[in-house]
Amino acid sequence: MPKSSPHVAVLTHEVLRLLSPNAGDSYLDVTAGYGGHAQAVLQSTKAPLKAVLIDRDRRAADYLKQKFAGSGAKVIKSDFLSASRQLARQGKTFNLILADLGVSSPHLDDARRGFSFEKPGPLDMRMDQNQVLTAAQIVNEWDGPELSAVIARYGEEPRAAHIAEAIIASRPVGDTRQLARIVAAVMPRRQKLHPATKTFQGLRIAVNAELVQLEESLPIWLGLLTPGGRMAVISFHSLEDRIVKHFFAQFGGNTYDAELTVLTPKPVTAKPDEIVHNPRARSAKLRACQRK
Numbered sequence: 001m002p003k004s005s006p007h008v009a010v011l012t013h014e015v016l017r018l019l020s021p022n023a024g025d026s027y028l029d030v031t032a033g034y035g036g037h038a039q040a041v042l043q044s045t046k047a048p049l050k051a052v053l054i055d056r057d058r059r060a061a062d063y064l065k066q067k068f069a070g071s072g073a074k075v076i077k078s079d080f081l082s083a084s085r086q087l088a089r090q091g092k093t094f095n096l097i098l099a100d101l102g103v104s105s106p107h108l109d110d111a112r113r114g115f116s117f118e119k120p121g122p123l124d125m126r127m128d129q130n131q132v133l134t135a136a137q138i139v140n141e142w143d144g145p146e147l148s149a150v151i152a153r154y155g156e157e158p159r160a161a162h163i164a165e166a167i168i169a170s171r172p173v174g175d176t177r178q179l180a181r182i183v184a185a186v187m188p189r190r191q192k193l194h195p196a197t198k199t200f201q202g203l204r205i206a207v208n209a210e211l212v213q214l215e216e217s218l219p220i221w222l223g224l225l226t227p228g229g230r231m232a233v234i235s236f237h238s239l240e241d242r243i244v245k246h247f248f249a250q251f252g253g254n255t256y257d258a259e260l261t262v263l264t265p266k267p268v269t270a271k272p273d274e275i276v277h278n279p280r281a282r283s284a285k286l287r288a289c290q291r292k
């Protein structure tokens with residue numbers, strides 16, 4: 001295993017401040033990735049035997065197994081919704097839960113994973129390499145209204161219908177570069193973002209069922225927290241952040257039956273010096289709560 005991690009964890013200082021780990025705390029990391037946050041939290045809890053680290057990506061799960069080998073921390077290679085349901089069925093509870101959503105740097109850096117429109121690669125975009133659905137299937141097989149809905153809903157792309165039409169006219173679309181070119185051709189010039197940014201985001205969210213995973217997991221995570229336990233969620237786009245914000249508003253507040261206290265009235269974001277060193281931190285939004 002390389003000495004330096006292939007992924008730099010974002011907002012680590014703020015995560016530690018909000019989770020406020022104590023020695024002996026149990027810890028559930030549902031997107032453990034390359035273990036940056038987990039390592040920082042475990043330095044405070046000093047209780048790896050009470051830590052469960054989940055990731056659906058094979059490379060990340062293998063890395064975690066090596067990184068925490070012999071510590072007693074349990075690594076589960078699974079999507080977090082299935083793994084969280086299983087932990088709930090087993091009656092497990094945790095003092096601390098962290099979700100650092102989305103993709104890792106290796107997903108974007110490795111052209112073969114097909115996440116990046118800047119690198120030539122297959123239309124894949126699966127976080128879990130064993131999953132059946134790929135971006136290629138959506139791009140080349142789904143009908144116009146379905147394809148357009150994915151790009152509109154998950155990419156928040158106003159020109160989704162035009163893009164879907166152009167994709168269908170160019171089928172079969174072979175790789176990420178070709179897809180990026182097709183999208184760019186129907187987009188107005190001189191935009192701030194690369195013209196394919198939103199389309200790629202929409203496809204990625206659909207391939208990995210990212211919003212469903214988050215929406216259905218949040219209530220399970222709340223149920224997995226011990227009374228007084230804390231949960232932090234880092235999201236990287238507004239669709240995810242909205243889900244977390246609404247969930248916290250629904251179960252928090254000042255009413256007698258509120259199940260959680262919101263610890264972040266506004267989302268915590270990265271300071272400029274962190275963004276300089278780690279551009280991924282630019283869009284990170286951290287929200288945290290404490291179970292009553």
Ligand SMILES: C[S@@+](CC[C@H](N)C(=O)[O-])C[C@H]1O[C@@H](n2cnc3c(N)ncnc32)[C@H](O)[C@@H]1O
Nearest residue numbers: 009031033034035036037055056057079080100
């Ligand atoms: C931003 S990275 C997390 C990095 C990690 N906090 C660290 O310090 O290295 C997100 C990770 O979550 C994983 N992931 C995303 N959605 C997931 C899901 N629904 N279930 C399980 N893992 C997921 C990805 O494979 C990726 O490795």
